[in-house]
Structures are given as structure tokens and as C-alpha cells.
């Protein structure tokens with residue numbers, strides 16, 4: 001029996017492991033379904049992959065790193081992840097190729113069943129399986145008939161050579177706008193399929209000279225820089241939640257100016273202009289996306305010439321145009337709202353988490369769930385952010401999770417879970433606050449919402465407020481036995 005099992009080895013799992021080590025709790029293991037550890041940045045190997053939050057902010061607390069530019073590219077994030085794993089000796093804790101298929105509460109512990117049939121037991125489970133970890137590909141007619149190469153950008157094949165290939169990329173979101181400029185010069189032909197345009201703002205991405213990199217290695221200075229960037233980005237919540245005027249002037253202004261500057265053709269500009277308020281969907285940052293779309297070898301297909309069906313050799317558009325393609329890239333996103341946890345979870349009285357969440361996912365502090373004792377969901381319901389680092393939120397959750405874990409180390413304490421009342425009150429507060437945000441009123445459909453239409457992915461407010469709530473453990477909000 002393990003004391004704690006962490007499921008997932010991305011920044012969520014790694015942060016949990018570091019915090020446990022810091023508390024002297026070493027009897028834990030980490031399960032990873034893939035053949036390598038590291039989550040998002042080890043998995044996403046598509047060309048152009050990079051973070052869209054400044055790297056000093058998108059990093060683990062107390063773990064400075066000499067980033068070579070403001071927005072690190074994937075390979076640096078991969079190196080950073082590997083550095084953390086090595087520094088904290090997590091390799092010995094990680095079990096690879098260990099996909100959890102079921103977690104079942106057995107009255108005083110969790111029983112985890114893996115894909116290969118192995119059964120593991122733990123008193124506590126920290127689920128860190130990632131909000132954007134399981135890709136989604138829509139059911140296009142004829143999708144399986146295609147005889148060329150096709151894949152979700154999350155599963156970019158190693159050594160894929162796109163030189164002189166005819167490529168179709170489906171999607172125009174955060175991943176697509178990084179991939180398109182990175183491959184456009186290489187391919188013979190690029191078909192871009194846009195369902196919805198996104199607001200794009202300029203990317204200010206300076207390279208750091210050696211002396212700045214040296215400064216970034218100094219822990220206290222790194223902390224200061226991180227805080228300064230944090231404040232700079234946090235101010236955006238004022239616009240997202242409290243001021244449509246600010247959103248339009250400070251957000252939509254630069255986006256419109258970028259579009260006007262980079263896309264001279266008025267009709268094309270119209271096609272690329274969203275019909276929702278900026279911020280309703282994730283704001284994208286790029287200086288190279290619009291110029292790439294206007295290259296001679298690019299054909300742009302908006303909703304009016306979308307995908308009718310996929311054939312053996314390519315794509316037929318809704319205008320009955322047949323396009324010959326060698327490769328189809330699905331940059332079609334993730335299901336972060338409905339499939340928050342990809343395996344079966346059964347709590348007290350055999351209650352299925354999927355049933356408890358049948359209307360929409362909900363959790364106390366986005367982390368713990370009534371009837372599911374000793375079970376913590378990292379990046380759970382309503383913990384997402386559109387303006388700052390996901391790692392900041394993960395580390396806020398850790399403040400709550402670690403307090404619970406510490407209580408569970410006390411002799412005589414076997415289980416901890418939030419009361420139904422506390423969870424209900426918290427969830428009501430979240431959705432009431434949400435009504436004031438652009439994610440609610442902004443006029444878009446996004447992966448922030450689940451099938452009920454409720455915004456499930458986002459925290460409706462300042463992240464320091466969320467952190468404060470997580471730090472402030474409320475005994476009377478919990479059943480401790």
C-alpha cells in the first residue's frame with residue numbers, strides 16, 4: 001500500500017511531488033501512461049510549439065532557470081522539466097507505461113487498476129492528468145478512409161518530413177497559429193481550415209543575452225522578476241471581469257491594429273475578425289500567423305468552404321472543391337470541460353464521479369469532491385486561467401492539497417473530503433461570479449464551456465484570490481474521520 005499515488009507527470013504531478021518531498025513525505029509514486037514523463041511539453045513536439053506566458057512566470061516556484069527568451073520554446077520547457085525531475089530525484093518515483101483505468105474507494109484506501117491489469121493501492125490519490133492532455137478529433141465523414149498521413153498535432157510524428165508535401169491543417173487555435181508559420185516555407189501547399197477566427201495580439205518575445213540569463217539564475221532575483229510579470233498579467237482580470245471598456249480598448253485595440261497592419265486585404269481581414277468580445281476565447285499571440293496565411297502556397301478556407309468530407313486522397317469542401325493532400329494535421333483541441341478525468345472513478349457507496357458530474361464538473365476549490373475522500377484533482381473544474389500561468393494555479397491548489405495530506409499523516413485520521421454544503425456554496429459562488437466575466441457574456445462558444453453551457457474551465461477572478469482561498473484551510477468545510 002502506498003501512502004500517496006500521483007497520477008500524471010506534467011507540471012501538476014511534478015509540483016505535487018516536489019511539495020511532498022519538501023514536507024518529508026517520501027512514500028509516494030507517480031504513474032504516467034506514456035513511455036516518457038513530463039506531460040504537455042514532452043508530448044507536444046509540433047513545429048513552433050512554445051509557451052504563451054513569459055517563462056519566468058510559467059515556471060515552478062523556487063526553481064529558477066536561465067531561459068534564453070521571454071517565451072520559451074518547447075525544447076527549453078522539455079529541458080526544464082527534465083531538470084526538475086533530475087534535481088528532485090523523481091525518476092525513481094515514476095512508473096512509465098502505467099495508465100490508470102479505474103480508481104475505486106475501498107472504505108479506507110484507493111484501489112487503482114492499470115491498463116495492463118496491475119492493481120495498486122494508496123491511501124491518497126493526487127490526480128494530475130492534465131486539462132489539455134487528451135486530444136479531440138471531430139468525426140469528419142470519411143476520416144478513416146484517408147490514405148495519407150493524418151494525426152492530431154498533440155501526436156506529431158518524430159522525423160516527419162513535410163518538404164514539398166501538400167498539407168491540410170484543420171483548426172486555427174493556439175496550436176495551429178504556432179504550426180502554420182513554422183511549416184509554411186517548407187510545404188508545397190498548405191490548406192488552412194478555420195472554423196472560428198481568434199483574436200490575435202502581437203508577441204513581444206526578446207531573446208535574453210547571457211547576462212540576463214545569469215541574472216535569471218539568481219533565486220531571489222528570479223522571484224522578483226516573476227512577481228513583477230505576475231502583477232503585469234494579473235491586471236488583465238480587471239478587463240476580463242470588471243470592465244468591458246478596458247477589454248475593448250486595451251485588448252481589442254492592439255488586436256485590431258495588428259490585423260490592419262498585417263492584412264491589407266479588407267475582405268480577408270473580415271474573414272479573420274472574430275464576432276465575439278476579445279478574451280471570450282483564449283487570446284492568441286503571434287507576429288507571424290497573419291503573414292504566413294498570405295503566402296502564395298496557402299489556401300485559406302473559412303466556414304463557407306469548410307470540410308464536407310475526407311476522402312482517400314484528400315478533402316472535399318462544402319463548395320464541392322476536391323483538394324489533394326498528403327498530410328492532414330488535426331489542430332482541433334482538447335475536451336477540457338466534459339472529459340476532465342479520462343478514467344473511471346468510484347467513490348463512497350460506489351458512486352461514479354461521472355454520474356456525480358453528469359450535469360457539469362464541480363469541486364470544492366476546484367480540487368476536492370464530496371463522496372471522494374483523499375482524492376484531489378489538480379487543474380480541476382474552474383481552475384483554468386486565460387491570462388497567466390497555469391503553474392501558478394497548480395501551485396495554489398498545492399497549498400490546499402498539502403494541508404489535507406498533512407492532516408492525513410496524523411495518527412487516527414483516515415479520510416478527508418469536503419462537505420456537500422461547502423462544495424455547493426463554493427460552486428454557487430463560482431457560477432455567480434462567472435456571470436460578470438467575458439467568458440459568460442462574450443458571445444462565443446469555447447472549450448471553456450461544457451455541454452451544459454456552463455463555463456467549467458475558468459476561475460472567475462484574480463488568481464491571488466484563488467490562492468488565498470486555497471491557503472485558508474477551513475476545518476468546518478470538511479468531513480475528517
Ligand SMILES: Cc1cc2nc3c(=O)[nH]c(=O)nc-3n(C[C@H](O)[C@H](O)[C@H](O)COP(=O)(O)OP(=O)(O)OC[C@H]3O[C@@H](n4cnc5c(N)ncnc54)[C@H](O)[C@@H]3O)c2cc1C
Nearest residue numbers: 008010011012033039040051052099100129130133389390
Ligand atoms: C500545446 C499546449 C500549450 C500550452 N501552453 C500553455 C501556456 O502557454 N501557458 C499555460 O499556462 N498553459 C499552457 N498549456 C496548458 C497546460 O496544460 C498547463 O500549462 C500544464 O502543462 C498542465 O500540467 P498538468 O501536469 O496538469 O498536465 P499535463 O502536462 O497534460 O500532464 C498530464 C500527464 O498525465 C498523464 N496522464 C493522463 N491520463 C493518465 C492516466 N489515466 N494514467 C496515467 N497518466 C495519465 C498524461 O500522459 C500527462 O503526461 C498548454 C497546453 C498545451 C496542450
